[in-house]
Amino acid sequence: MIAEQLAANIIYGLLLxxxxxLATMGLSLIFGxxxxxxxxxxxxxxVGAFTAFWMFTLYSIPxxxxxxxxxxxxxxxxxxxxxxxxxxxxxxxxxxxxxxTFGIGVFIEELSKFFWGPDYVGYSWDxxxxxxxxxxxxxxxxxxxxxxxxxxxxxxxxxxxxxxxKAIRAVVEDKxxxxxxxxxxxxxxxxxxxxxxxxxxxxGVLVTLFTPVGINVYMGGDYTxxxxxxxxxxxxxxxxxxxxxxxxxxxxxxxxxxxxGLIPGVEPxxxxxxxxxxxxxxxxxxxxxxLLGGE
Amino acid sequence: MFKFKSLIIPFAIYIILIAIGLSQPGLWQPIMYIMxxxxxxVALNNFMGLTGYVDFGxxxxxxxxxxxxxxxxxxxxxxxxxxxxxxxxxxxxxxALLCTAVGGVALRLRGAYFAIATIGVNEGLRYLIEGAKxxxxxxxxxxxxxxxxxxxxxxxxxxxxxVADAALIIIIFIASVITVYMINSRVGYAxxxxxxxxxxxxxxxxxxxxxxxxxxxxxxxxxxxxxASAWTLKLTYVFPEDVFFxxxxxxxxxxxxxxxxxTLLGPVVGGLIYGALKYYLSVILPGFQLLVFAPxxxxxxxxxxxxxxxxxxxxxxxxxxxxxIT
Amino acid sequence: MLLKLENVTKRFGGLVAVxxxxxxxxxxxxxxxxxxxxxxxxxxxxLISGVYIPDEGKIIFEGKDITNLPPHKxxxxxxARTFQIPRPFGSASVRENVAIGAMFGRAHAGVDEALxxxxxxxxxxxxxxxxxxxxxxxxxxEKKLMELARALAMKPKLLLLDELLAGMNPKDIDxxxxxxxxxxxEENIAVxxxxxxxxxxxxxxxxxxxxxxxxxxxxEGPTIEVLNHPEVIxxxxxxxxx
Numbered sequence: 126m127i128a129e130q131l132a133a134n135i136i137y138g139l140l141l142x143x144x145x146x147l148a149t150m151g152l153s154l155i156f157g158x159x160x161x162x163x164x165x166x167x168x169x170x171x172v173g174a175f176t177a178f179w180m181f182t183l184y185s186i187p188x189x190x191x192x193x194x195x196x197x198x199x200x201x202x203x204x205x206x207x208x209x210x211x212x213x214x215x216x217x218x219x220x221x222x223x224x225x226t227f228g229i230g231v232f233i234e235e236l237s238k239f240f241w242g243p244d245y246v247g248y249s250w251d252x253x254x255x256x257x258x259x260x261x262x263x264x265x266x267x268x269x270x271x272x273x274x275x276x277x278x279x280x281x282x283x284x285x286x287x288x289x290x291k292a293i294r295a296v297v298e299d300k301x302x303x304x305x306x307x308x309x310x311x312x313x314x315x316x317x318x319x320x321x322x323x324x325x326x327x328x329g330v331l332v333t334l335f336t337p338v339g340i341n342v343y344m345g346g347d348y349t350x351x352x353x354x355x356x357x358x359x360x361x362x363x364x365x366x367x368x369x370x371x372x373x374x375x376x377x378x379x380x381x382x383x384x385x386g387l388i389p390g391v392e393p394x395x396x397x398x399x400x401x402x403x404x405x406x407x408x409x410x411x412x413x414x415x416l417l418g419g420e
Numbered sequence: 421m422f423k424f425k426s427l428i429i430p431f432a433i434y435i436i437l438i439a440i441g442l443s444q445p446g447l448w449q450p451i452m453y454i455m456x457x458x459x460x461x462v463a464l465n466n467f468m469g470l471t472g473y474v475d476f477g478x479x480x481x482x483x484x485x486x487x488x489x490x491x492x493x494x495x496x497x498x499x500x501x502x503x504x505x506x507x508x509x510x511x512x513x514x515x516a517l518l519c520t521a522v523g524g525v526a527l528r529l530r531g532a533y534f535a536i537a538t539i540g541v542n543e544g545l546r547y548l549i550e551g552a553k554x555x556x557x558x559x560x561x562x563x564x565x566x567x568x569x570x571x572x573x574x575x576x577x578x579x580x581x582x583v584a585d586a587a588l589i590i591i592i593f594i595a596s597v598i599t600v601y602m603i604n605s606r607v608g609y610a611x612x613x614x615x616x617x618x619x620x621x622x623x624x625x626x627x628x629x630x631x632x633x634x635x636x637x638x639x640x641x642x643x644x645x646x647x648a649s650a651w652t653l654k655l656t657y658v659f660p661e662d663v664f665f666x667x668x669x670x671x672x673x674x675x676x677x678x679x680x681x682x683t684l685l686g687p688v689v690g691g692l693i694y695g696a697l698k699y700y701l702s703v704i705l706p707g708f709q710l711l712v713f714a715p716x717x718x719x720x721x722x723x724x725x726x727x728x729x730x731x732x733x734x735x736x737x738x739x740x741x742x743x744x745i746t
Numbered sequence: 747m748l749l750k751l752e753n754v755t756k757r758f759g760g761l762v763a764v765x766x767x768x769x770x771x772x773x774x775x776x777x778x779x780x781x782x783x784x785x786x787x788x789x790x791x792x793l794i795s796g797v798y799i800p801d802e803g804k805i806i807f808e809g810k811d812i813t814n815l816p817p818h819k820x821x822x823x824x825x826a827r828t829f830q831i832p833r834p835f836g837s838a839s840v841r842e843n844v845a846i847g848a849m850f851g852r853a854h855a856g857v858d859e860a861l862x863x864x865x866x867x868x869x870x871x872x873x874x875x876x877x878x879x880x881x882x883x884x885x886x887x888e889k890k891l892m893e894l895a896r897a898l899a900m901k902p903k904l905l906l907l908d909e910l911l912a913g914m915n916p917k918d919i920d921x922x923x924x925x926x927x928x929x930x931x932e933e934n935i936a937v938x939x940x941x942x943x944x945x946x947x948x949x950x951x952x953x954x955x956x957x958x959x960x961x962x963x964x965x966e967g968p969t970i971e972v973l974n975h976p977e978v979i980x981x982x983x984x985x986x987x988x
Contacts, residue, residue, distance in 0.1 A: 162532040164476070195674075213722050219531040223474050223672060225721045231670065232714035239711060346666065347630070350543055353536045360534070396553025402544030408536050410525050606849055606857060613846050614833035623795050625821025625850035693900065 127387070133260035134379040140195070140266050140377020141335055143273040143336045146368035148328035148348060149355040150277065151321035157362035158317035161222045165230020166352050167345025169322055173329015174196065174340045175241060181248045188250060188330055189268055192276075195327045203322030207315050213322060221302025230273065230345070235343040269334035276327065277368050280320075292315050297362070354405045377401070422715030426603075430596050434458075436591065437692075448599030452585050459646045460668065461687030461694075466599055467639030468673065469634055469681035470608065471614035475478050476669055477522075477542030478531035481640040482662035484518050485511035487549075490561040490658035497570050503582070504508050508648055509656030516637070518545070530618070530640045539666075546664035554702045560659035568655060576656075586653035587743045591649060595642045599684045607634055615682070667710070674717050680727025747806075748773045748936050749904055750793070754803030756789055762831060763789040763935070766803070766960035767785045771936050773905060775928075777953030778969065782981060786961035787940045788830065791906050795821045795827050798920050808903070824852040824903030828910055832889035836882030843881050844868060844896045851900020860899075867895040871925065894922075898929060905930075907939040911921070911947050945973055 152166050163169075170221055180186040186194075214221045270383045284290035295303040296313045296393035304310055332348070333340060355374045359366030381400050386393040434455075441451030466479055488511030492503045499506060507551040518541075526537040567576040586635035604607050610631040621628055652658055671694065679690025694713075701709045725732065749770040755762065765784045771777055776962035781787050792798045796817035805813045812820055826847070836841050850856040850983065855863055868874040871891045876884065884892060890910060897905055907926075913920050913944060931935050941948055948969065955972045957964040959981055965972050972978060 156532070160532075162535065164535070184649075195536065210718060210722060216470070217725065220472060220474055221721050223532065224677060225718055227476075227670065227673075228714045228717035228721065231710055232718070235708060235711035235714060239708060251657075322657050350539060353539065357536065372471060391553060392551045392557060395547040395549075396459075397551070399544050399549035400552050402540040405538055405540040406525055406544070409529060409533055409540075485847065609842065609846050609849055609857065609860075612838050612842065613835050613850075616837060617833050619797070620829070620833040620835070621828060621846075623797065624847055624896070625818050625852075627818045627847075639827040717873065 127383070128405070129259035131380065131383045134203070135259075135376060136257075136260070136262070136384045137266070138375040138377075139372060140270040140375070141379065142372035143270040144328060144331045144335065145278060145351065145355055145375050146371020147273040147324060147331065148366040149352045149359070149367040149371055151279070151324035151328070152352045153356045153359065153362055154324070154364045155318055155369040156356070157316055157364065158293060158321075159211070159215065159360075160219075161226065161318075163216075163230075163321070164227040164349065165233065165323060166225055166232040167347065167349035168233040168237075169199065169202065169325040169345070170204035170332060170348045171237065171327035171330075171340075171345040172202070172344060173228030174333045174344060175237065175324040175329075175342075176326065177330040178246055178248055178340050181250065188265075188334055191271060191330050192327055193270065195330045196323050199323030199326030200319045200324070203319035205313065206322070207318040211318060212315075215418075230349070234342050234345065241342060243364040245339065245340060245341045247340055248333075249337060250334075265334040265337075272331055276324070277331045280324075281365075288314065289313075325356075351401070353375075354401050357405055357408050373403070377404070422599055425723075426599075426684060426685075427596060427600050429545070430684055431593070433688055433692065434589070434596075436594065438478065439654065440715055442713055450587075450696075452588065453699050454692060455588060456646070456650050457587075457590060457671065457675055457695035458691030459588060459595070459650065460596045460643065460672040460690050461691040462592060462599060462684065463639055463646060463670075465639075465676045465681060465684075465687040466595070466602065466642060467635045469676050469686065470602065470611040471633050472614070472681075473527075473530075473632070475538045476535050476666065476671060476672065477538035477540070477641075478516060478643065479543055479645035479664060479666060479668040480542040481515050482647030482651065482668065483545070483550055483660075484514035484640075485644030486651040486658045486663045487555060487561075488512070488514045488644065489610040489648035489652035490563065491553075491555060493563050493652065494555075494566065496560045497566050500570065504579075504653070507652070508645065511644040511648035512641055515640045517642045519637050520634075527629065527632050527636060533718040542666065542669075546660050549660050555658075558660055559621070560657060560661075562657045563652070564656040577597050580654055580656050584649050587649035587653065588646065589644045591642065596684055598638060598642070601639065602635070603682075603684070611635055612682075671713075673721075674713055677720050678727055680733070681729035683729055683733065686729040687725055690727065693728070747771075747811035748966065749850050751794075752804040752806070756791060756793055757797055758801050758812035761863040762961050764800075764936070766795065767961070767963055769956065769963070773903070774930070774934045775936050775954065776930065777936070777938045778948040778955040779812065779938060779958060780945070780948060780955060780973075781942070781958030783942060784960075785958040787856060787958055789906055789961075790958070791940065792825060794906060795825060808927065811883055818850075818882050821900060821935075822932060824901070824902070826851055826888070826897040826900040827906035827959065828893040828897050828908055830908040830912075832886070834884065834889055834892060836880065838881055839878050840873065840881050840892050841865065841868065841877040843892055844899050847896035848899040848901075848927045851902065853978060854897060864895070867899045868892075870881060870898070870929065872885050873894045884946035887918065888896050888912075891922075894926075898933075898935075901933070902935055903952075904936045904938065909942065911939075911941065911944050919947050920950075923947065927951070932934075947971065 142234055148170060152163055155161055155163050173195050174199055177188040177191045180187060180191040180194060193264060210225050214225055250265060252264045254261050284294055292308045292313050354369045356367050358373060359370030378397055378401060382393050382397045385396045437451050437454065441448040468475060489507035492510050496503050496506055522541050526534055526541065529537055549555060549683030555561055595611060610626045612646055613629060615627055618628055649662060672682050675690035675694045676687050678694060680686030698709050747770055749771040751767055753766055754767045779787055793800055798813055799814055804811060807823055807917040818917040820870060841861065841864045844867055848860035848863040865874065867875050871894050873888055873891050876888060881892060911922065926937060938950060952969050955969045956966040957978050965975055965978060
């Protein structure tokens with residue numbers, strides 16, 4: 126019984142982990158290129174979730190197709206935020222960008238609340254699933270997982286094959302060196318920020334395939350915190366580290382949820398969170414470059 | 421002493437506010453609402469303003485204070501009136517414990533890593549209390565019934581109105597004196613150096629960890645006192661969801677930035693503007709105050725990073741009025 | 747012996763920045779350290795002031811082993827330095843900057859005393875009239891003078907100057923060398939001055955010179971003698987220096 130539950134949760138954790146990884150890549154990319162921690166990260170995930178919800182509810186567009194919309198919305202938002210705010214703060218103390226991204230997150234949430242209201246909404250996209258001996262795997266979750274892998278793979282190809290992608294990698298590795306080589310660093314910054322936000326909004330669409338009824342303007346805070354844990358786990362600033370760390374986090378979260386549920390008199394949901402934040406602090410203290418990071 | 425001249429304007433602001441509240445009975449609650457925001461601004465400024473570190477988990481210290489008072493009144497009710505001083509002592513102890521734990525871990529980190537770690541501490545603590553069902557877990561501590569049974573309805577009411585408000589006012593006065601004292605002492609100069617260039621500060625002979633901890637500890641204990649009085653004593657309940665709510669941290673940060681970090685007058689003016697504006701907005705635009713404050717924070721950060729007081733201070737720099745404003 | 751480095755080595759990955767270096771500084775002496783870019787001079791300063799801990803070897807200050815001491819514990823013993831690229835506490839006033847030195851260095855002054863000392867040293871270096879200005883608004887030369895005042899206000903026994911004179915015009919250089927010589931005599935400070943190019947200045951200032959090359963000590967001895975040594979001339983692309 127427990128073994129079956131654990132097995133089911135491990136599979137579930139792996140699938141969710143793929144989405145977590147994608148949801149963190151944007152955060153890590155932005156930090157890696159611009160050295161800006163996007164404290165308002167979760168708000169963009171929320172925007173993605175609402176994109177999926179409205180596309181489905183208003184136009185019956187299935188969530189997977191909404192990904193295209195999400196990418197466009199994300200690129201546009203990222204570009205606007207960069208040009209209006211982030212660009213002006215690149216030389217300011219770290220405090221400024223932390224506060225600014227925080228303010229952006231709160232503003233997006235409040236604006237969404239103004240238009241969409243404070244209540245939880247959801248949709249139902251029932252397309253069946255695969256029956257395993259110990260659990261039922263809905264296609265929606267498999268699609269979400271598959272989409273994450275495909276998007277990450279496409280990004281990888283783009284980074285390694287295109288001129289722009291290579292330019293971004295060059296800036297991550299050595300900003301001054303890249304400048305000397307004639308790379309327009311400001312353009313790389315704008316582009317990376319926009320791509321980072323687009324990834325984040327897209328992952329918001331995929332998140333709803335796991336929790337289609339948990340859509341709310343304040344849902345992002347939770348994902349911001351998880352993304353921080355994952356990003357640190359993968360080495361802050363390394364998008365690929367973040368992608369792999371997403372799997373680790375998904376497994377740990379769901380595995381420990383099952384195991385902590387065995388302890389009498391506790392609430393496994395809260396304790397799972399406690400465990401993940403303790404892990405965050407330990408990693409920050411012992412190996413701030415991340416479990417998967419190098420020197 | 422001339423150094424305490426800079427207390428004159430803040431103290432005048434407090435006294436005028438209190439006088440308005442006392443003379444216009446309908447305004448007492450709005451005034452206390454503003455005083456709460458001045459209080460958390462002054463408290464956070466002692467750390468964020470003086471060190472330049474952003475603590476996104478600051479509200480955890482208010483929560484520790486709230487739980488200190490909550491545990492005293494909820495579990496030691498039999499002590500009668502002595503449960504209240506015990507509450508303040510426990511608030512201090514809880515805050516000091518958290519401070520030691522966080523100080524040991526997070527203060528070794530800088531910038532973004534520090535900010536992330538503090539969010540982790542705040543959320544981790546909240547989920548520990550909820551998950552392990554400590555002090556009532558997510559159901560929290562509800563005190564109103566117990567207080568009425570122990571002290572009688574009249575005295576219980578007196579506690580949550582007069583005593584709670586008086587305690588908050590006293591705390592703000594004391595915190596202001598501490599702030600001015602710190603800024604003008606070696607601690608203030610050491611932190612000024614830390615804020616500007618931590619590595620150069622070390623080479624100048626400054627034990628940066630020690631001074632960061634002093635600021636952290638001072639700020640944390642003031643926060644805990646505010647949590648104990650303005651939350652538990654006044655509202656007579658403690659819910660983890662409320663006391664760990666990250667929006668209070670944001671509000672405190674906005675106040676410090678709005679008024680200007682690193683001076684006493686900064687958070688006082690910031691708290692005054694923020695509290696008054698928020699109260700007014702909650703009347704005309706209930707539920708959407710943050711819709712106004714988030715862009716306000718952005719404008720300050722981008723265009724006005726030294727805040728209202730910092731801006732005025734700069735203008736007055738050569739006129740000798742400056743010593744009233746540190 | 748004021749400062750003694752014994753067999754000190756510092757590596758960064760595969761690069762040996764300072765290699766088995768021995769160095770001695772006498773109380774009150776004026777020592778020049780010269781060497782081309784990348785010869786390990788800055789690393790040496792960082793080792794002495796405690797920014798880096800050596801991989802091997804020992805650092806002894808006034809008979810006390812300070813090899814593993816953090817920087818903030820070294821300054822109160824009587825160590826002070828300036829930085830090649832000045833590092834003022836930007837939003838603090840010039841006076842506050844210097845007072846911070848007086849408070850936390852060997853002088854260990856109280857706040858009021860430190861502010862008075864700041865005025866005194868600002869007069870000595872000649873930027874007293876700038877005392878209420880924000881430090882970040884100073885010109886590069888003024889910043890260097892402020893750093894010098896800040897280091898002197900610490901009342902050091904050993905002052906490490908990192909390319910203090912670089913980028914200055916000859917008139918300023920002479921003025922500052924005179925100033926340093928005067929304070930050095932009055933307060934019996936040992937001054938170690940590190941330069942990359944200004945050989946002319948070093949002959950005016952230093953009694954003794956150490957030449958560094960690739961993390962090692964190439965030569966040491968009386969200034970004129972060393973600077974005219976064929977090996978040194980070779981390191982500096984040939985040609986007589988004086």
